[in-house]
Amino acid sequence: MFREYISPQLDSLIQLHFEDHLLRAQLRLDMPTATDSGAKSRATAYDAERAFDTLCEASMRLFGLGSQLLFISQQRSAGALFTVMAIIRPLLTLVNERTLWLKPHVAYSDNASYLRLRSLQSLSTSYYRSDVIAGDIAGWITAEYHRARDALGSVASKDVWSQYSMERTPMNKIFGEWAGELPTLYWALSAMLRPEKFSMTSIAILQQYSSSLNYSLQMLFWDLSQVGRAVTDIKILYEAANIKNQIIDGDVAYPRPSTDVSKGMDIELRNVSFAYPGDKAKESALQDVSFRIPAGSLVVIVGANGSGKSTIIKLLTRLYDADSGTILVDGLPIQDYRLADLRQTQATLTQDHHLYPLTLGENIGLGYSEHVDDLDMIMASAKDGGAAGLLDKFKEGAQTTLEPISTAFGYQLDDDKHKSLKGILTKLEKTTEVSGGEKQRLVASRTFMRFRTGKIKLLCVDEPSSALDPRGEFELFERLRETGDGKTMIFVTHRFGHLTKYADVIICMKEGKVAELGTHKDLVASGGEYASLYNVQAQAFTESEVVQPATET
Numbered sequence: 001m002f003r004e005y006i007s008p009q010l011d012s013l014i015q016l017h018f019e020d021h022l023l024r025a026q027l028r029l030d031m032p033t034a035t036d037s038g039a040k041s042r043a044t045a046y047d048a049e050r051a052f053d054t055l056c057e058a059s060m061r062l063f064g065l066g067s068q069l070l071f072i073s074q075q076r077s078a079g080a081l082f083t084v085m086a087i088i089r090p091l092l093t094l095v096n097e098r099t100l101w102l103k104p105h106v107a108y109s110d111n112a113s114y115l116r117l118r119s120l121q122s123l124s125t126s127y128y129r130s131d132v133i134a135g136d137i138a139g140w141i142t143a144e145y146h147r148a149r150d151a152l153g154s155v156a157s158k159d160v161w162s163q164y165s166m167e168r169t170p171m172n173k174i175f176g177e178w179a180g181e182l183p184t185l186y187w188a189l190s191a192m193l194r195p196e197k198f199s200m201t202s203i204a205i206l207q208q209y210s211s212s213l214n215y216s217l218q219m220l221f222w223d224l225s226q227v228g229r230a231v232t233d234i235k236i237l238y239e240a241a242n243i244k245n246q247i248i249d250g251d252v253a254y255p256r257p258s259t260d261v262s263k264g265m266d267i268e269l270r271n272v273s274f275a276y277p278g279d280k281a282k283e284s285a286l287q288d289v290s291f292r293i294p295a296g297s298l299v300v301i302v303g304a305n306g307s308g309k310s311t312i313i314k315l316l317t318r319l320y321d322a323d324s325g326t327i328l329v330d331g332l333p334i335q336d337y338r339l340a341d342l343r344q345t346q347a348t349l350t351q352d353h354h355l356y357p358l359t360l361g362e363n364i365g366l367g368y369s370e371h372v373d374d375l376d377m378i379m380a381s382a383k384d385g386g387a388a389g390l391l392d393k394f395k396e397g398a399q400t401t402l403e404p405i406s407t408a409f410g411y412q413l414d415d416d417k418h419k420s421l422k423g424i425l426t427k428l429e430k431t432t433e434v435s436g437g438e439k440q441r442l443v444a445s446r447t448f449m450r451f452r453t454g455k456i457k458l459l460c461v462d463e464p465s466s467a468l469d470p471r472g473e474f475e476l477f478e479r480l481r482e483t484g485d486g487k488t489m490i491f492v493t494h495r496f497g498h499l500t501k502y503a504d505v506i507i508c509m510k511e512g513k514v515a516e517l518g519t520h521k522d523l524v525a526s527g528g529e530y531a532s533l534y535n536v537q538a539q540a541f542t543e544s545e546v547v548q549p550a551t552e553t
Helices: 002-027 045-073 079-095 108-122 126-135 138-152 158-162 171-180 182-193 200-242 309-316 337-345 360-371 375-385 388-393 421-427 436-451 471-484 522-526 527-543
Strands: 267-274 288-293 299-302 325-331 346-350 456-464 488-492 505-510 513-518
Touching: 002 045, 002 200, 002 309, 045 200, 079 138, 079 200, 108 309, 108 388, 126 138, 126 325, 171 488, 182 309, 267 309, 267 505, 288 325, 288 505, 288 513, 299 309, 309 346, 309 488, 325 360, 337 346, 346 436, 360 375, 375 388, 375 436, 375 471, 388 436, 436 471, 505 522, 513 522, 513 527
Parallel strands: 299 488, 299 505, 346 456, 456 488
Antiparallel strands: 267 288, 267 325, 505 513
């Protein structure tokens, strides 16, 4: 009774302790380390809770078994010989135990057919429903499924555990059965040799002893097999805090005392090349890139998809480090500066930014975490980012949580009998949907909140307006330009209209290299890559249809 009371509390304390430990360990990881499957920890707080339970269970089982063996061996009707016979079967089971290792369910030559079969089967789920219906491909899926099934033929494709349980030889089972009968032989021989000492009652007691020992030993072997894993899990949990980051921190304060704090960031790339870790592309994302961005400049980086535009932003914010070459910030290599100092002076707004599972106010306020509860500052930032109307739309305003963490649980609820209760459950778990444009406005508001720190020297904007309408995009870029006055601003975009005419420098990227660099006027006049990209967009607005005048009737 006491164990049932104390165990959930101990489990919760252990889980919360290691959740805090792992939270801090994971938050300190840089981008290359966090995305490296070989470097990041696989441990979870649940592993610690399970390890603790396993160690406790094994200790209790071992103590119980020792007491049981001592008791049985001292009984006149049992003794040491009976005890040895009773433990032979579980010992044989332990010796003959196999270890399951991962392998395909089917023969290698048939594996492609099996994988295709399961892939086609997954297309029937609701996740792909709209695509299947819109594409009218249900018939093709069925035909391909039958073709894959026929190719698989009679090859066994049952669950791996079912195939694992099948014995290759019956000998292990035969020996196990014989060993299991040894206590019975002991009873029979003992009863024949000393009939006066054995009765049906004593035989029944011996059988109970044997069954109890067999069960206790098998459970102990199972618990002990888990102890090694439990110890390993705990070791992995503690090692998570010692994972070495691939991005090395510098030791120079930024900005340096000799630098004018009011000015933007001076940036220069010298022969920079970079390839993403594990990337299978033939060419690097950046190849021998060189250019300079004077402090306070407005720079627009353009180019086709995959040309390296976004990669430049990731290197400037030190999400990654260049493989070769040098990036200078205010005259010093970027690696020399302390990461925390450098990032406090940067603001980024990209299409990859997400909404957090927090309130809308916190989603905006975390741009300036020291003032995350300052509602006036949050609302002013929401107005700048175009999200003020979205906050007003909800009853709870800035306190609205779009995706609440699931906590409600219903069990054995009948759709008809418990309709009202199911409705309450659904309401508790309901998420609030926002459009892509509304999401981008919220993320933009977070960036405007960051401007209020007064420390920003570099603004990097990477295609943040893909879901905004033309007016919304224009207004966002105008506010960013106005707010960023004096800062170094780098815009990555596919659409040239709102920005290129204001740019001090346009960098045109192609296949990981700088194809051209200059002002809009100069690059259009040169008739190169930039002019080609610009004309593709411009012709949609310059080529107009000739409208014939109406004919009088």
